[in-house]
Amino acid sequence: MRRAMLFKSNKWWLIPAFLLAVALPFFVGAYRLQIFIFVITYSLLALAFQLTMRVGLPRFDVAAWWGVGAYTSGMLMLKANMSFWLTLPISVLVSVVLGFAVFSVSVRRGMMVFMMFGMVFALALQQVFGSVKFFGGWGGTPQLPPVTIGSYVLNDKMWIYYLGMALLIFNLGVYQLLYKSRIGRAWSAIGSGLRLASSLGVNVVGYRLANVLVGNAFLALAGSFSVVYQAMIIPTTYGFQQSIYVMMYVVIGGLGFAMAGPIVGALVLTLISESMRAAQQYQPIVTGVITVLIIMFAPWGLLGVLRSRVVSVLQRLLSSRAALPDIPSSLGSPASVTAEEPGKDA
Amino acid sequence: MALLETRGLSKSFGRLEAVKDLDLTVEQGELRGLIGPNGAGKSTVFNLITGFDVPTRGTVWFRGENITNVPAHKIAQKGISRAFQQSYLFMFSTVLENVLVGCHMSSRAGALREFLHTRSARMRDREARNKAMEILDFMGMAHLADEPASSLSHGYQRCLGVAMALACEPTLLLLDEPVTGMNPTESAEMVERIRRIREKGITVILVEHSMEVVMNVCERITVLSYGQKLAEGLPAEIQCNPLVVEAYLGKEEA
Amino acid sequence: MTLQLFLQILVNGLMIGAIYALVASGFTLILGVLQVFNFAQGQFYMLGAFATYAVASVLGAPYVVAILAALAAMALLGILVYFSIIKWTLRYGFFHTMLATVAFGTIVGQAAVLKFGYSTAVVAAVVDKTLALGGVSLNSGKLLVLAGALVVMGLLYWFMRTKIGVAMQACAENREVACLQGINAGKVFWVTMAVGCALCGVAGALVVPVLSASTNMGQLIFLKAIIVVLVGGTGSMAGALLAAFLVGIVESFAFQYVESFAPLVIFALVAILIYFRPGGLLGKPLPIPGQ
Secondary structure, eight states, X not given: OHHHHHHXXXXXXXXXXXXXXXXXXXXXXXXHXXXXXXXXXXXXXXXXXXHHHTTXXXXXXXXXXXXXXXXXXXXXXXXXXXXXXXXXXXXXXXXXXXXXXXXXXXXXXXXXXXXXXXXXXXXXXHHHHHHOXXXXXXXXXXXXOOOEETTEEOOOHHHXXXXXXXXXXXXXXXXXXXXXXXXXXXXXXXXXXXXXXHHTTOOHHHHHHHHHHHHHHHHHHHHHHHHHHOSSOOGGGGSHHHHHHHHHXXXXXXXXXXXXXXXXXXXXXXXXXXXXXXXXXXHHHHHHHHHHHHHHHOTTHHHHHHHHHHHHHHHHHHTOOOOOOOOOTTTOOHHHHHHHOTTTTO | OOSEEEEEEEEEETTEEEEEEEEEEEOTTOEEEEEOSTTSSHHHHHHHHTTSSOOSEEEEEETTEEOTTOOHHHHHHHTEEEEOSSOOOOTTSBHHHHHHHHGGGTTOOOHHHHHHTOXXXXXXXXXXXXXXXXXXXXXXXXGGXXXXXXXXXXXXXXXXXXXXXXXXXXXXXXXXXTTTTOOHHHHHHHHHXXXXXXXXXXXXXXXXXXHHHHHHHOSEEEEEETTEEEEEEOHHHHHTOHHHHHHHHHHHHO | OOHHHHHHHHHHHHHHHHHHHHHHHHHHHHHHHHOOXXXXXXXXXXXXXXXXIIIIIISOOOHHHHHHHHHHHHHHHHHHHIIIXXXXXXXXXXXXXXXXXXXXXXXXXXXXXXXXXXXXXXXXOSOOOEEEETTEEXXXXXXXXXXXXXXXXXXHHHHTTSHHHHHHHHHHHOHHHHHHTTOOHHHHHHHHHHHHHHHHHHHHHHHHHHHOBOTTXXXXXXXXXXHHHHHHOTTOHHHHHHHHHHHHHHHHXXXXXXXXXXXXXXXXXXXXXXXXXXXXXXXOXXXXXXX
């Protein structure tokens, strides 16, 4: 019991983190700020991945849905001269409706099929973006019109950064509300014990579908957001490799940390790859090696290491009863993912 | 009309016939024991009733309704819940959170309300918590509510499994070896609780290895052997049924 | 459509299908026995192709020697990966092992780009005669790939009936029961890894005279293997083999008619199949809790 209270009072770091994030544009130049804008975008993607992991479904179509958001917004602005702000709800709608069509086929077939079907979908979708003339082909769309607020053109990095922060905080707020509600409880239950949850009357397929579609909505928002700072949309940005990086962010940050894990992972990996700009071709190798090492020696990520350190120090200080750091409640035991999935014993 | 009825229920895994042409009828308010040697197909029967396995042949009827191909969560919603044989819990959540998942069905307030945490949703949540605490109190583990489920002793883990099933407000409760691995005191307490569960009007089917418990608690007993019904009757009848004795003794010799 | 064109597309489809079959059966084997979703599967295929290039074109050894070298090298690499990465992550469960292979695949892919760049490496065609059959001329190189793949499948069939192959099947069916029967799971695991990776290596080696090697071929074939496994049913070897040829043929016809929209056609077909036959072509529909 004491341990649970310890972690509850452990949220104090949110305040300095928030202040630091707000103050950031005053310390770094426009170029550096752009990197942090990327961090925000990747955090949004990783958060959506983490959301779906909560119900025991790893997804590899993250980048594809991100692309759906970007293309919907970009195309509406280009072809229909629509205001950027109007395209936001439309891109969410497109992503959710299309997502419903795709996932109502795959979610009910279990984790394995969901995962693989998502990859096949991502492949097909990228092909569509690349080959259909309407979308501008593999070279990308034409120059996008600038995003405006009234007559003000939104091209100052600082305001784009703040827009991103607002989006991120909105995202986190929605997740927090969801996780604390009955819906979130059902999600965690599905993630840590599929059969048990369904024996208690939880509609596994329905809740999983809802979860994946919430993820889709936020991915589309992230896609629309990327339109703000991109001159054009290039289909290869939204490929399979990007989805893989998203997964690495989550793992490096810490699988058990619903909110902080993805953000820390995106921050750390983006900063690492940015610091290696001189030797960019080595960057995927370094990322890969870091990921392998993290999986082998710190399976619950950087935050997992941090937490276990903090816990062990605090335990020594308070000499409370011996307790290991919690293994993430969102994920449950990862072993249970395979053990229960009937997809496996086909 | 019987509460639960299976007609010609069969399940085979490859060549192995785990359950063969089982006709089982359980009346409202009964406390039925289901026994049999290891591998007699008792757990498979539970899986078939609760929708975890799809039968190869045969049907399951609950309150006059065919529930043979109904998904597991719908069956739970209709009022059949089960406690699993192994300690199958949400190990990384607290005891209270575990039971709250059991209250999932009764605490519904509508997705939007739940998301926005409106007053009605919070009220439902409070009700669910109160109910969960009541059930934990009934199971004698209210003092453990904030402990992580993984830290419980084996006996309490079994109790928690039953508590979760009870939280679903079942009409029919299936208990799969609830006292296995318990010490005599815990076991006696559990037996007492099963009696009290039944007094609340919940029909119970009990799969149990310990003959003592079954003979002590159940009014009617069904004996399974190799997936088939071997005998059915009062405990006293079962005890002196030559077929049953043979099935059990034969097992020991082998 | 002329008979000539039809047969050419068919042979093309069969060849691609045979290659898919090798990669996908390796993937299925590792998935079934180790319960590892091997994201690096395609990279072994790519490395196999480059190994053949290195032995055949750079060292100038005969093609057959190059194939055997690629096979041996990939089997060894598979064992190495098992003992260095997978063995240590198995206890964390499915997701972590999958991630480890993702990371490993990324490393290998980028290392290959560093070494070979984005250009293709060509191995001289083994046979470049066209085969004329009753007025229809077919590319004999492609037929040779098909024949080679069929030989490998025959060997695989034989292997699965040896003692260790049977042990592998037992592990895939039920690991606990297999262990109780005295099967050494550790040994089965590394052998499976070796066989699964060697199959990819051979596939790469076979394909290289016809398609030439490039560093991005690994990820492409991995996604194709995923399609094959979806169509064939997860965990079913026979399903994977059947589905591979089917996907290969459909793909090469689709490519003839709709060109770059072929992936979309495949996606639509897979969606329909999954919708109506959840277990894939040969798999049984599975009872899924909560469905």
